[in-house]
Amino acid sequence: MPNRSTFVTLASLVLDPSASIPLYRQLYSALRAAILAGRLKAGARLPATRALAAEFGISRNTVMNAYAQLLAEGYVEGEVGSGTYVARTLPDELLHARASATHAPQQTQAGRMLSRRGALLGEARVATPRFPGELKAFRPGVPALDAFPYELWARLVARRWRRPQRSLLGYGDPAGYRPLREAIATYLGEARAVRCEAEQVIVVAGSQQALDLTARLLLDEGDAAWIEDPGYLGARGAFLGAGATLVPVPVDGEGLDVAAGKARNPEARLIYVSPSHQYPYGVTMSLPRRLALLEWASRAGAWVLEDDYDSEYRYAGRPLAALQGLDSEGRVIYLGTFSKVLFPALRLGYMVVPPDLVAVFAAARALVDRHSPTLDQAALADFIADGHFARHIRRMRALYAERQAILVEATTHELAGALDVSPAEAGMHLVGWLREGVNDVDASRQAATHGVEAPPLSLYSLEPPRRGGLLLGYTAVAEKEIREGVRRLAKALRTLRPRA
Numbered sequence: 001m002p003n004r005s006t007f008v009t010l011a012s013l014v015l016d017p018s019a020s021i022p023l024y025r026q027l028y029s030a031l032r033a034a035i036l037a038g039r040l041k042a043g044a045r046l047p048a049t050r051a052l053a054a055e056f057g058i059s060r061n062t063v064m065n066a067y068a069q070l071l072a073e074g075y076v077e078g079e080v081g082s083g084t085y086v087a088r089t090l091p092d093e094l095l096h097a098r099a100s101a102t103h104a105p106q107q108t109q110a111g112r113m114l115s116r117r118g119a120l121l122g123e124a125r126v127a128t129p130r131f132p133g134e135l136k137a138f139r140p141g142v143p144a145l146d147a148f149p150y151e152l153w154a155r156l157v158a159r160r161w162r163r164p165q166r167s168l169l170g171y172g173d174p175a176g177y178r179p180l181r182e183a184i185a186t187y188l189g190e191a192r193a194v195r196c197e198a199e200q201v202i203v204v205a206g207s208q209q210a211l212d213l214t215a216r217l218l219l220d221e222g223d224a225a226w227i228e229d230p231g232y233l234g235a236r237g238a239f240l241g242a243g244a245t246l247v248p249v250p251v252d253g254e255g256l257d258v259a260a261g262k263a264r265n266p267e268a269r270l271i272y273v274s275p276s277h278q279y280p281y282g283v284t285m286s287l288p289r290r291l292a293l294l295e296w297a298s299r300a301g302a303w304v305l306e307d308d309y310d311s312e313y314r315y316a317g318r319p320l321a322a323l324q325g326l327d328s329e330g331r332v333i334y335l336g337t338f339s340k341v342l343f344p345a346l347r348l349g350y351m352v353v354p355p356d357l358v359a360v361f362a363a364a365r366a367l368v369d370r371h372s373p374t375l376d377q378a379a380l381a382d383f384i385a386d387g388h389f390a391r392h393i394r395r396m397r398a399l400y401a402e403r404q405a406i407l408v409e410a411t412t413h414e415l416a417g418a419l420d421v422s423p424a425e426a427g428m429h430l431v432g433w434l435r436e437g438v439n440d441v442d443a444s445r446q447a448a449t450h451g452v453e454a455p456p457l458s459l460y461s462l463e464p465p466r467r468g469g470l471l472l473g474y475t476a477v478a479e480k481e482i483r484e485g486v487r488r489l490a491k492a493l494r495t496l497r498p499r500a
């Protein structure tokens with residue numbers, strides 16, 4: 001039974017049936033604010049949907065929708081219909097958000113109204129580095145900035161700037177600089193078996209922009225979107241910003257569990273997947289799953305958004321070709337980025353869209369920010385055409401394999417019993433599994449106090465992960481820092497006890 005204080009807290013909620021914001025959304029926002037402000041305490045049981053509906057004179061469906069959204073975002077646990085409780089572990093970022101959640105989320109701190117989209121974007125969780133500005137072990141997703149060929153890059157950029165073609169200094173094609181689109185199409189065809197013409201390639205400001213554009217163009221408010229759980233926060237935030245209803249779909253050893261997705265919501269408009277190297281678990285989606293996903297998408301008339309963010313880094317085994325290459329119906333939108341091969345601050349990525357979507361994506365891109373800087377695109381096209389891109393990938397593959405081996409060796413030695421770390425065939429990070437019962441948010445916080453950055457798996461999870469884990473990026477820092485990071489992590493984890 002919910003205790004009296006839960007009812008007292010909820011009795012003060014005000015819902016306005018005449019407002020343009022749907023009632024379920026108002027209820028969701030009010031409950032979320034109460035949780036973040038600590039007025040609804042961790043573990044508190046929410047009233048039964050029927051009781052709350054009766055209390056407010058609203059339909060039970062409204063309450064169920066609000067609870068479902070809270071569940072999807074990790075604010076509550078349990079099953080809608082058989083007991084819903086405030087989540088016991090609110091990930092750090094939620095706790096940090098507490099200060100700003102004491103006022104209604106649709107308003108700014110000064111009480112001014114935001115658009116619905118603005119309110120939704122403001123609510124989305126964004127992963128921020130623990131140590132901004134400092135590159136510490138084990139920041140995931142950042143390439144070896146100590147091994148980039150800066151001199152060479154500077155030469156290529158300077159060559160473009162010294163005598164710039166006038167035609168490259170005006171407004172460019174919103175879909176991107178043509179020679180770069182051609183180079184990307186050739187690379188993707190050869191390296192990833194992506195089937196596309198250069199016309200289908202749209203250069204974007206990193207894959208985050210591709211996620212945003214896709215959400216704007218293909219999702220309406222209330223549409224269901226399947227997302228991997230745990231999964232990439234950048235995708236989650238973009239879909240939430242579009243007002244989509246997130247459907248967390250579990251991931252197992254074969255990748256996204258298509259059957260579980262179908263059971264949870266058979267009518268999704270869009271599915272987000274990272275089949276080459278699932279973020280953050282790191283599994284590769286099996287071929288039967290890929291086929292099942294495409295078959296389901298075809299039946300449901302859904303779009304598939306394939307995020308191929310770090311497929312360049314495979315150290316063993318044969319890479320599976322991109323999902324896009326298996327698609328015969330033009331349902332897959334393919335995303336890639338230069339953030340992981342060159343560096344994130346370049347803000348260049350690409351998407352491959354079916355031919356009938358090219359014009360609308362290019363038009364949207366033009367309206368958002370016109371296009372990416374043309375001379376950077378030209379320098380990158382030169383980098384690829386002159387063979388430096390392929391050479392750099394080969395060098396980084398060898399370096400990252402080495403760094404991963406150092407991390408595995410050091411953790412096996414220093415962290416045995418506290419953190420299980422196994423080698424992986426691909427990617428830029430490993431998942432270190434904690435002992436049963438050890439809370440990963442506690443572990444991550446403890447690691448931070450020892451100067452180590454190791455985000456908890458639950459940060460990326462809507463439903464509690466099957467076991468707590470820490471993400472350990474191994475590409476960004478050199479051997480000495482990896483070893484030092486492992487020593488510090490061992491010290492940090494030594495003090496942690498499983499929760500009762």
Ligand SMILES: Cc1ncc(COP(=O)(O)O)c(C=O)c1O
Pocket residue numbers: 141205206207208209232234274279307309336337338339344348349
């Ligand atoms: C799953 C995933 N997709 C995409 C990206 C790349 O983002 P961007 O291209 O916007 O830098 C990342 C980077 O962390 C990622 O982890």
